[in-house]
Amino acid sequence: MLNRRSFCQSAMFTATSAALLPINLSLASPMTKVMGDLDAVTMSGKQATLRQAAVQELSDSLRGPLILPGNETYELARQVLNPAIDKRPALIVQPTGVTDVSSAVQFARDNNLVIAVKCGGHSSSGKSTCNGGMMIDLSRFRHVRVNPKSEVAYVSGGSLLGEMDHESMNHGLVTVSGTVSHTGVGGLTTGGGFGRLARRYGLTLDNVRGFDIVSADGKLRRASPYENRDLYWGVRGAGGNFGVVTSFEFNLHKMNRKVMAGSFVYPMSRLRDVMEFYSDFSMNAPDELQADLIAGYRPGDTKGFVVLALCYSGPGENVDKVMAPIKTLGKPVAGGIRSVDYVALQRSGDNTAPRSTAAYLKGGFVSQITPQLIAALEEALQPNPDRSVQMIFQQAGGAISRVPADATAFAHRYAQYNMIFTVGWKPNASAEDHVRSIKKSWKTLMPFTDGFYVNEADDDSAKLVNKNYRGNFARLLDIKKEYDPDNIFRLNANIRTS
Ligand SMILES: Cc1cc2nc3c(=O)[nH]c(=O)nc-3n(C[C@H](O)[C@H](O)[C@H](O)COP(=O)(O)OP(=O)(O)OC[C@H]3O[C@@H](n4cnc5c(N)ncnc54)[C@H](O)[C@@H]3O)c2cc1C
The missing domain is CATH 3.30.465.10 (Uridine Diphospho-n-acetylenolpyruvylglucosamine Reductase; domain 3)
Structure with missing residues (x-):
């Protein structure tokens, strides 16, 4: 047991040894020693040089680390979720608070650098990283x-x-x-x-x-x-x-911690009738029901899958009535509904091997699932030995649609679904063929959409962005x-x- 004397001794030892320790051990993170000038790219795309002294001054002003090319943590810090995106910022700041964010923004502004803000790094088109600019990586700013x-x-x-x-x-x-x-x-x-x-x-x-x-x-x-x-x-x-x-x-x-959730899986040969059912079922759903539809092929798979993914967070006594229409679809290949912990459900789709698949994504809002849209999807969803192809209808409507279109900058209150079309391939394989294929498919799907989710905007959408903000x-x-x-x-x- 620690008596009073040994406590005082150990406290003294701690105080003395702290004074003798190298200074950076008492800081939130080691300060970066800037070894030379840095190459960067300005906002207008011109090559530029960031002077060593200025970068050192930035580093000294931060509590979180400044990470530069060549530093041990640079390769990890520059990563985003989609391995198809491979960019190299000139510098990465990992703020631990508001002051660091402010210093990073001011430095970027003074040096004419583009800023990429990374939070979860999920932007599939790589909006949270850049070549030659400043990445503000918020991964140390979580609470x-x-x-x-x-x-x-x-x-x-x-x-x-x-x-x-x-x-x-x-x-x-x-x-x-x-x-x-x-x-x-x-x-x-x-x-x-x-x-x-x-x-x-x-x-x-x-x-x-x-x-x-x-x-x-x-x-x-x-x-x-x-x-x-x-x-x-x-x-x-x-x-x-x-x-x-x-x-x-x-x-x-x-909200109750327990919700009723699960999925019903059908083969791709049933895409048409499951989508027809889904169209009716989702349009008549109560607000407490979220019904999403996912269909696609994994690489090399030819049977494919169509999945009805459901979460009902309303009163337990209504579940049977809400889910009853699903029986008309007949027996699924697999699946069912059960009572689950909401937080566990929210984690159930997490990627256990992040960055194992490179991806390209297209998306658009849909107000109605028409026979023509189903036909276009049947055409677009084709198996391939080297890539996955997937279509997701994330249900919207309900309370989302009851907010006026000009109440916030989000103008797409009319949408009943966010339709996402995506392809995935092995990270080290060439992207060209896969990207070409999704762009071709999207040409036939896009006419069924009306605007797109800004979080899914790819580079092709840049010229449509202003119009996409509508009124x-x-x-x-x-x-x-x-x-x-x-x-x-x-x-x-x-x-x-x-
Ligand atoms: C696996 C996966 C599942 C998804 N599921 C859903 C879903 O269920 N519902 C849905 O609506 N969307 C979903 N999305 C899309 C998601 O909304 C976007 O990818 C979004 O950009 C992710 O945010 P992030 O912070 O992870 O992205 P990041 O790539 O870190 O950031 C993307 C952009 O967001 C902005 N940004 C990030 N943080 C800040 C900040 N603190 N301040 C200001 N701007 C900031 C910046 O402009 C940045 O460039 C999903 C995406 C993926 C890859």
């Missing part, structure tokens, strides 16, 4: 605090969805989040936020009470219905166009001109000012 009394969650800008669900549900509370728990709160929320509870409580962005944001001038601003109302409106739907959100505040809702574009343009006139924040569904 969730719940106030169960006021039913509000305070979530740092780099947090992941799973952290938010886990902490909120501990108090029998939830907000809306996506279906894969390692997705970032930052990217998902600022663009939209579809998920198992969105038809009940709206998009994730509809549940934002306020946030703190570092805008292009490096200043921290608070945005809410009472302060900087234009930013509060614009960030909710226009993604990262205006700055880095350092903290979100979410409304929480009381909200003019107001967004004014906000962009005010808060980011030089378009430092351009790696997103970018509002084009000219």
Whole structure:
């Protein structure tokens, strides 16, 4: 046992030894010694040199690490989820708080660098990284605090969805989040936020009470219905166009931890009749039911799969009635519905081997599943020995559609589904053939869509982005001109000012 004397001795030893230790052991992270000038690329795409002294000054001003090419952690820090994206930022800042974010933004602005903001790194088109610019990697900026009394969650800008669900549900509370728990709160929320509870409580962005944001001038601003109302409106739907959100505040809702969820699996030969059923079933679903449809082939598989994925969070006594129509589809190959823990369900789709598949994704909003759309999907979904092909209908409507189109910058309230079409291949294989194939398929599918989810915008959509903001574009343009006139924040569904 530690007596008073030995305690004093050990305390003295700790104090003395701390004084003798190399200085960096007492800091949050070792300071980077900048060994020379750095090559970079400016916002206009020109080669530039960042002087050693200026970069050292940045490093010294940070509490989180500055990571440079050649540093031990650089290769890991520059990664995003999709291994098809392989970019090399000139510098990576991993902020531990608002001050670091602000310093990073100011440095990028002073040196004319593009900023890529990485939260969960899930942007499939690689919007969270860049070549030769500044990556602000928020992975050390993760924290969730719940106030169960006021039913509000305070979530740092780099947090992941799973952290938010886990902490909120501990108090029998939830907000809306996506279906894969390692997705970032930052990217998902600022663009939209579809998920198992969105038809009940709206998009994730509809549940934002306020946030703190570092805008292009490096200043921290608070945005809410009472302060900087234009930013509060614009960030909710226009993604990262205006700055880095350092903290979100979410409304929480009381919900049972147990929900009824599961899936029914059919072979691809049944795509047509399952989709016809799904069209009716989903359009007549109560808000408490989220019904998604997934169909595709794994590489080399020729049977394919069509999956009806369901989550019902309403009163238990209604489950049988809600699910009854599914019986008319006959016996599935596999599947069923059962009572499950909501937080476990939210984790059930997580990728246990992240970065094992390279991917390209196209998406668009759909209001109605027509026989012509089903025929186009039958044509587009073709097996291939070297790639997976998959189509997902994530159900929308319900509470999402009851919010006016101009209440936030998210204008697509009419959508009943977010349709996603994606191909995946081995990371070390050439992407060319796979990307060509999805672009060809999308030509036949796109006419059935009306606008797209900004979080799924690929490079082809850049010229459609302004139009995609629909009636909200003019107001967004004014906000962009005010808060980011030089378009430092351009790696997103970018509002084009000219
Ligand atoms: C496996 C998977 C599952 C998905 N499931 C869903 C789903 O169920 N529902 C749904 O709606 N979407 C879903 N998505 C799409 C998702 O919304 C987008 O990929 C989103 O961009 C992911 O956010 P992130 O923070 O992980 O992305 P990142 O790649 O880290 O960031 C993407 C962009 O978001 C912006 N951004 C990120 N953090 C901040 C911040 N703190 N402040 C300001 N801007 C920021 C930046 O512009 C950044 O470039 C899914 C994507 C994947 C890959």
